[in-house]
Amino acid sequence: MAVAPRRANRGPRAAPGNRAALIRAARLVFAENGFDAPLSSIARAAGVGQGVLYRHFPNRESIALAVFEENICEVETIAADPDATVDHVLAVIVAQLASSAAFIAMLDPAGTDDPRLFQVAWRLINLINRKLDDPDRRGALRADVTASDVIMAIAMLAAMLAKTAPPSREETAIRAWSLLERGLHG
Incomplete structure (x- = not known):
C-alpha cells in the first residue's frame, strides 16, 4: 500500500x-x-x-462570519462610490445571496448569540439607511420605503433562496427580486 x-x-x-x-x-x-x-x-x-x-475558525459560525465579512466589505466598496444609489447596493446584495449560502444564513442572526454577527449585520443596515437618507442616492425606490422595508425584502429573498437548490438559486434570485423591486419602486 x-x-x-x-x-x-x-x-x-x-x-x-x-x-x-x-x-x-x-x-x-x-x-x-x-x-x-x-x-x-x-x-x-x-x-x-x-x-x-x-x-x-473554531466553529461553523466563525467561518461563515468570515465569508459574511467579505461580502459586507464588497457591498461597502460599492456603496462608497458617491454615484452609487441604493439600487446599486441592492444589486450586489442580491448577487451575493444567489451565490453564498453563508450570506443567506447570516442575514438571520436569530440563531446565534455571536456579537460579531450583529456588528456586521448592523454595518449592512446602517449602509442601507445612509443611502436611503440621501435623496440623490435613493434611486428608484418610493419615497415611503424605509430601511426596514428593504431589509425585510432582502430577508424574504434570503429565506426563499435558503430553500432553493444551488443550481437554480441565481435564476430564482433574479425572478424573486424583480417581484420585490416592483413593491419597493411602486
Whole structure:
C-alpha cells in the first residue's frame, strides 16, 4: 500500500494564505452544499488539514462570519462610490445571496448569540439607511420605503433562496427580486 507524500509544513508564514483559501473554499462549499456542509469538505477544498481550519475558525459560525465579512466589505466598496444609489447596493446584495449560502444564513442572526454577527449585520443596515437618507442616492425606490422595508425584502429573498437548490438559486434570485423591486419602486 502506497502512502501519499506529506506536504511540507510551511509554518506560520502559511497562515494568511491558508485563511484566505479557507474563506474561498467555504464560499464555494456553502454555495454548493448549503450552510450545513461538513467542515471537513471546506478544509479539503482549501487544501489544508482540519486542524488548520479549526485553528483559524473554531466553529461553523466563525467561518461563515468570515465569508459574511467579505461580502459586507464588497457591498461597502460599492456603496462608497458617491454615484452609487441604493439600487446599486441592492444589486450586489442580491448577487451575493444567489451565490453564498453563508450570506443567506447570516442575514438571520436569530440563531446565534455571536456579537460579531450583529456588528456586521448592523454595518449592512446602517449602509442601507445612509443611502436611503440621501435623496440623490435613493434611486428608484418610493419615497415611503424605509430601511426596514428593504431589509425585510432582502430577508424574504434570503429565506426563499435558503430553500432553493444551488443550481437554480441565481435564476430564482433574479425572478424573486424583480417581484420585490416592483413593491419597493411602486
